[in-house]
Amino acid sequence: MFEILFEHINRKISLQEAEMEQLKTFFIPKKYRRKQYVLQQGDPCKYIVFVEKGMLRSYQVDDKGNEHIVQFAPEGWWISDSYSFLTGTPASYDIDVLEEAEVLLITQPAMEEMLQAIPAMERYMRILMQNSLISMQRRIACTLTTQAEERYLGFIAENPHIGQRVPQHMLASFLGMTPETLSRVRKQLLKKS
CATH class of the missing domain: 1.10.10 (Arc Repressor Mutant, subunit A)
Known part of the structure; x- marks a missing residue:
């Protein structure tokens, strides 16, 4: 485990070998079965999840029982309910497993500790946030303006x-x-x- 994460990180920033070894200490490796929940709406989101293997999705269910999928997360993608993760409020989304998955979980305290210990990861996370914002804006515009x-x-x-x-x-x-x-x-x- 960690191979896909390191590949992903190395596409955006450079880490020393010692930093990569230290990075491993901040994550919790976990395996999930298909259809298993990683997060359920209403629970506080305790983790940001990096997908090493498999596929996850994030979605809401409306009053009529219709699912509204907001994200798919295959290998090399991050997934979470960011608002819940950052504020400690109940999650608005369910996250479940579409394909048997191996993931890396990081808590908010571990994230803060990692960013302090490995300053280059601050830049990596900023790049991720910028890309996420761009992607979200493009998706909203596409949904509103295209057939x-x-x-x-x-x-x-x-x-x-x-x-x-x-x-x-x-x-x-x-x-x-x-x-x-x-x-x-x-x-x-x-x-x-």
Whole structure:
């Protein structure tokens, strides 16, 4: 474990070998089974999760029982309920496991200690936050301004590895459309090609 995390970090910053060894001490390795919850809505979010293997998702369920997926997290991605994690308030999201997973968990106190002990990680976390903000803004704009077909094609172009690993109804939820709309979009695209 830690191989994917170190690859991810090394794409953004450089760490010394001793810093990488020290970094391991701040994380809790854990394995999850498929369909197991990592976080349930209403519980305080105690961890930020890095996915070494498998796939997780974050979502809310509305009053009618419909799931609204806000994030998929395959290998090399981070996932959490950031607001709950930072404030200690009840989580707004459920996070569960779509594929058997091996993850690295970090608590808020361990995160603060890590950032103090390894200053380069402060830059790494800032880069992650900037990328997350950009991604979120792009997703909101896309959802508000594009048609279903364009949203689907954009997602598949940017995330082909995710599109092939999640059921169609979950992909539709993430894209903000019904499964029937997604099915219709896919059929129309097949006819065009």
